Amino acid sequence: MKNEAKKLFRFLRTKPVPANTNEILALERTKLANERTLLSYIRSSLYLLLGGIGILQLKDFESIKWLGYVALAVCVIFLAVGIFRYVLLSRRLYKWNRILYVDTVSEKVQKQVDTQDKMQNEKVEA
8 A cells, every 4th residue: 555655646746645645636636627728728729710711711601701800819819818827827826836835844854854964964074
């Protein structure tokens, strides 16, 4: 069981398994969902771009050229909204990640780090 947990948490920044593991993993899932959402905005934008260009290329339907221009405008709006939302949520997640990372450093781990630092300083001085 411990080996499975080590494999699961090998990509985390903290080596001892933190107490707030659920919150950290929830942030990772949210980051991935944010990326998927951005990709879906890009995909929708590209579909609107192709549809708008396709409608503008039709010669028999001159009366619906306005629909092609509307599709191109909505394409740009979709892309801008998608990028804006991605950047906004990424910044918020970065702040939360910093807060959770600070909380994961327990006193025991901090004492171990302090002890290791003292030992290294003694070696350097000697």
